[in-house]
Amino acid sequence: MIETKNLTKNFGKVLAVNNLNIRVNSGEIYGFLGPNGAGKTTTIRMLTGLLKPTKGTALIDGIDILKDPIEAKSHIGLIPDTPNIYKKLTGREFLYFIADLYDVKRDIAKNKMEELFEMFSLQDKADELIESYSHGMKQKIVIAAALLHNPSVMILDEPTVGLDPKSAKLVKDLLRALADRGKTIFMSTHILEIAERMCDRVGIIDNGILIAEGTIQELREKAKDKTANLEELFLELTGGEDTKDLIKFLGD
Numbered sequence: 001m002i003e004t005k006n007l008t009k010n011f012g013k014v015l016a017v018n019n020l021n022i023r024v025n026s027g028e029i030y031g032f033l034g035p036n037g038a039g040k041t042t043t044i045r046m047l048t049g050l051l052k053p054t055k056g057t058a059l060i061d062g063i064d065i066l067k068d069p070i071e072a073k074s075h076i077g078l079i080p081d082t083p084n085i086y087k088k089l090t091g092r093e094f095l096y097f098i099a100d101l102y103d104v105k106r107d108i109a110k111n112k113m114e115e116l117f118e119m120f121s122l123q124d125k126a127d128e129l130i131e132s133y134s135h136g137m138k139q140k141i142v143i144a145a146a147l148l149h150n151p152s153v154m155i156l157d158e159p160t161v162g163l164d165p166k167s168a169k170l171v172k173d174l175l176r177a178l179a180d181r182g183k184t185i186f187m188s189t190h191i192l193e194i195a196e197r198m199c200d201r202v203g204i205i206d207n208g209i210l211i212a213e214g215t216i217q218e219l220r221e222k223a224k225d226k227t228a229n230l231e232e233l234f235l236e237l238t239g240g241e242d243t244k245d246l247i248k249f250l251g252d
């Protein structure tokens with residue numbers, strides 16, 4: 001479970017995240033949708049204890065990330081937007097390194113790793129240097145690393161960017177399987193179609209403010225134009241009136 005309480009971050013005059021209050025339940029895939037610069041990565045950095053909020057806090061499985069960061073972080077599997085992977089390690093070495101960081105015992109890590117290599121079809125690449133991996137394989141090893149310590153909360157920052165359709169489908173199916181096993185999934189995206197395809201519930205953030213929240217169905221019903229697609233809805237909610245008119249005009 002994830003809960004934010006008046007989560008706020010200023011960078012000088014820029015109010016990157018403004019009094020954010022959201023709750024994501026176990027078993028749920030929550031899409032945090034917004035254009036570039038909306039405040040998604042800043043929110044994720046605060047949720048995961050990488051950035052101190054100006055105000056407010058976040059609870060991970062009820063544990064306050066500011067008061068008990070080590071315990072809270074042990075519940076989180078994070079897939080950042082630009083993951084730090086060590087290209088001069090093999091996939092297996094990298095996973096052992098991460099397992100040590102999270103205090104996963106060697107024999108448990110070894111079994112879990114074999115399971116993950118198989119799941120991601122990386123068995124043949126496990127003992128090759130990560131620098132030889134394709135973008136999709138790198139993304140897969142990063143996801144595998146985030147799953148090693150069996151976290152109950154998965155937080156992903158734009159996880160499907162740059163993935164080929166097959167890897168993107170794999171990520172989608174994997175997140176669904178994890179949610180079905182009771183994990184809490186929070187993912188950011190700026191792509192409406194991805195939110196629509198992958199998420200049970202969506203929060204739309206613009207200029208640091210949560211401007212709408214609900215299932216895609218509920219958000220559609222909120223739109224004045226009941227036939228609005230998600231893109232038109234988004235533009236309506238984010239005040240992109242000019243663009244909306246243009247889309248309408250092109251559609252007529």
Ligand SMILES: Nc1ncnc2c1ncn2[C@@H]1O[C@H](COP(=O)(O)OP(=O)(O)O)[C@@H](O)[C@H]1O
Nearest residue numbers: 011014016034035036037038039040041042043
């Ligand atoms: N470290 C930082 N210092 C100053 N401004 C920042 C910093 N990180 C993000 N910002 C600003 O905060 C806003 C939100 O950024 P970000 O959270 O990265 O958005 P998103 O991930 O939704 O694209 C933007 O205006 C960005 O320029």
Ligand SMILES: [Mg+2]
Nearest residue numbers: 040041042081
């Ligand atoms: Mg971002």
